[in-house]
Amino acid sequence: MWKEMYKLCMPRGGWLVVALAFVVAAGVATPLVAQAATVKVWNLGARVTDLGLGPSDEVWTMTGGAPRRLIPATNEVTTYSHPLAGTGVLAVDGAGKVWSPDSFSPPTTYVMSRLDPTTLEVTSWPTGDTGAAPPSLSTRRETCGSPGAPQPSGGSTRPPTP
Amino acid sequence: MWFARSTTALWRLHPATNTITKWTLPISSVSIGSRQPFDPSGRVWLKYSGGVAALNPSTSYLTYWAAPSGTWQGPFAHTDGNVWFAVQYSGVDSIARLNPSTNQVTEWPCRAGCDVLGTVRVDSSDKVWFTEDGGTFIGYVGKLDPAASPPQFTEWPLPCSDVYTTACGLGEDSDPRGLVFDTNGDIWLYFADTPTYYRVARLTP
Numbered sequence: 608m609w610k611e612m613y614k615l616c617m618p619r620g621g622w623l624v625v626a627l628a629f630v631v632a633a634g635v636a637t638p639l640v641a642q643a644a645t646v647k648v649w650n651l652g653a654r655v656t657d658l659g660l661g662p663s664d665e666v667w668t669m670t671g672g673a674p675r676r677l678i679p680a681t682n683e684v685t686t687y688s689h690p691l692a693g694t695g696v697l698a699v700d701g702a703g704k705v706w707s708p709d710s711f712s713p714p715t716t717y718v719m720s721r722l723d724p725t726t727l728e729v730t731s732w733p734t735g736d737t738g739a740a741p742p743s744l745s746t747r748r749e750t751c752g753s754p755g756a757p758q759p760s761g762g763s764t765r766p767p768t769p
Numbered sequence: 770m771w772f773a774r775s776t777t778a779l780w781r782l783h784p785a786t787n788t789i790t791k792w793t794l795p796i797s798s799v800s801i802g803s804r805q806p807f808d809p810s811g812r813v814w815l816k817y818s819g820g821v822a823a824l825n826p827s828t829s830y831l832t833y834w835a836a837p838s839g840t841w842q843g844p845f846a847h848t849d850g851n852v853w854f855a856v857q858y859s860g861v862d863s864i865a866r867l868n869p870s871t872n873q874v875t876e877w878p879c880r881a882g883c884d885v886l887g888t889v890r891v892d893s894s895d896k897v898w899f900t901e902d903g904g905t906f907i908g909y910v911g912k913l914d915p916a917a918s919p920p921q922f923t924e925w926p927l928p929c930s931d932v933y934t935t936a937c938g939l940g941e942d943s944d945p946r947g948l949v950f951d952t953n954g955d956i957w958l959y960f961a962d963t964p965t966y967y968r969v970a971r972l973t974p
Contacts, residue, residue: 645973658946658959700770719782734789736791744773
């Protein structure tokens with residue numbers, strides 16, 4: 608279940624911190640229009656602390672500290688036993704796998720875990736860090752830059768503005 | 770997979786190669802404020818204690834924009850390059866748009882008494898959606914049409930209990946969070962306060 612092999616891909620280049628001034632445009636006062644809507648509510652039986660949607664519109668929640676899946680069309684709810692989902696947040700990737708962070712102890716180690724709901728496999732990656740668990744996460748398909756690649760020759764993402 | 774801690778670190782995990790990249794940022798209270806933090810140029814948008822910031826992971830260049838007042842929440846990186854966020858004030862909150870190319874911020878104040886939470890989304894027709902805390906009253910899902918003349922807000926009330934009432938009971942508050950669109954355009958929410966926090970809801974606007 609555990610993949611403990613990982614490597615750190617260090618950021619390339621140094622920081623270029625550009626502090627920018629900006630203009631606040633005139634605000635616009637706007638009218639308020641209330642509309643009727645259809646709201647359908649599901650009670651999942653425990654405290655919901657995060658929500659995401661899978662690729663087939665299945666609803667994933669972190670409920671009572673565990674991933675829970677709701678199929679809205681059938682009202683089917685499935686709860687997954689997950690030892691490393693303690694922070695109450697999740698993200699669902701494009702393959703329908705559910706990501707959640709936690710810390711693992713002893714020793715206190717910071718991990719990111721991925722649940723495959725089809726196989727029930729949980730894969731966890733230690734981050735090499737300790738401390739409080741992360742409060743926010745997001746998924747994106749991309750590749751990591753290769754370590755040791757040439758550093759940027761300088762420049763700015765955009766010129767500073769006074 | 771990208772994740773942030775509430776300190777100064779941003780991480781990227783590439784599961785296929787078991788590669789983790791960590792950036793230690795010169796700003797504090799960093800979080801990925803949106804499920805869509807990536808702009809067309811590949812930058813990752815973050816919220817920090819003083820405003821919003823964008824990291825270019827290819828170069829490790831970080832650009833940050835300081836909020837002159839209020840607290841910026843979000844941010845949502847739109848496909849057109851603009852960045853949307855909510856601004857929380859002690860008075861009337863607003864929805865705001867940052868053009869990173871010009872550094873111009875445009876704000877649309879909400880109605881008096883609205884209490885905008887930190888979630889902002891922009892749909893495929895460029896309408897801006899957000900949630901509002903109800904305090905001791907019902908919460909709302911709000912929509913801003915910035916292109917309308919005049920720009921227009923629309924609000925949908927959400928239940929704080931099993932019945933719709935103007936005022937919730939003692940300790941009740943629908944406090945809607947989440948705001949995720951499904952493929953039908955319906956909106957999914959969960960609730961962060963008692964007694965609704967066992968619940969998820971689907972809003973069909």
